[in-house]
Amino acid sequence: MxxxxxxxxxxxxxxxxxxxxxxxxxxxxxxxxxxxxxxxxxxxxxxxxxxxxxxxxxxxxxxxxxxxxxxxxxxxxxxxxxxxxxxxxxxxxxxxxxxxxxxxxxxxxxxxxxxxxxxxxxxxxxxxxxxxxxxxxxxxxxxxxxxxxxxxxxxxxxxxxxxxxxxxxxxxxxxxxxxxxxALETPGLLRGLADRQLAGAIRLMHEDPARSWTVEELAKVATLSRSVFFDRFQKQTGMAPMEYLQSWRMALAKDMLRRRDGGIKTIAQRVGYGSASAFSVAFSRFVGMAPSQYTASGEAELKTAGEPQP
Missing domain, CATH: 2.60.120.10 (Jelly Rolls)
Incomplete structure (x- = not known):
């Protein structure tokens, strides 16, 4: 799991x-x-x-x-x-x-x-x-x-x-x-994972980020109604369910782009987008730059990540 x-x-x-x-x-x-x-x-x-x-x-x-x-x-x-x-x-x-x-x-x-x-x-x-x-x-x-x-x-x-x-x-x-x-100070992932009913839904989003999840499906996993699940998820994590899913998909995409783990089309499919163009539009809106630009900037960050700081 x-x-x-x-x-x-x-x-x-x-x-x-x-x-x-x-x-x-x-x-x-x-x-x-x-x-x-x-x-x-x-x-x-x-x-x-x-x-x-x-x-x-x-x-x-x-x-x-x-x-x-x-x-x-x-x-x-x-x-x-x-x-x-x-x-x-x-x-x-x-x-x-x-x-x-x-x-x-x-x-x-x-x-x-x-x-x-x-x-x-x-x-x-x-x-x-x-x-x-x-x-x-x-x-x-x-x-x-x-x-x-x-x-x-x-x-x-x-x-x-x-x-x-x-x-x-x-x-x-x-x-x-x-x-x-x-875990309990402020809303966040840890509070979500501490909630037994929400934890299963969060784990499934991580387990299969490419799946076209809906709030209804995730609410069923949590054995809650759609409205109760939505409100509880937002209260515990600080994000709406689909907002969290998109954040995780984009985190995965950025990681794969930095490591050059596949082309744009492959990465798009692995994080739940039907085409490279749809992924590029979503990525650019979320990150503020195109996937190709991010790959170049990521390489520079990797070179400096381990450099000593004063």
Missing amino acids: IDPLAEIVTMLQPRLPFSKAASGSGSWRVDGDGDGRPVFAVMLEGAARLAVNDQPEIELREGDFILIPAADRFVMSNNGNRAPPATDPLRVTMLADETRHGDPEGAPNMRILIGRLAFASPDSTLVFALLPCLLHIRGQSRLTALVQMIRNEAQNQRPARDIILERLLQVLLIEALRSDAA
């Missing part, structure tokens, strides 16, 4: 262009611009306060995991004493194995591992667009262990390093996305 979440995460082909260890001592603060890229982190020691994209502050404690699907702006600071600092709180010092914020010589009150994600496939909206601006997970030691393994693998040039990193990142994303903190 097709697992939509695993299928989407596998298609994303996650990469790790950048990771680092950081610590804070005394009074410290980090004002950051994340340029809209996804970022994850795990608190190894101590505590801190974090505000993302101008949202209210949250407290981070030892063992906490965070995933920021689109990090535009964030402020992170020490949690506790707010007395006038002896050292500039914005001071940054490069130590032997980590970046130190605040007092370079004091005992750390926070230690964190941070990683930036990139995707060979740009269809991250399928997973991230409907998630909260900050996914905060507490008490899952598996995530802490995974981040440490990813950091260790990234620091060593061992055989098959890139494959191992991609697999570890896939597991990390799946563990985070299927957590209770992710």
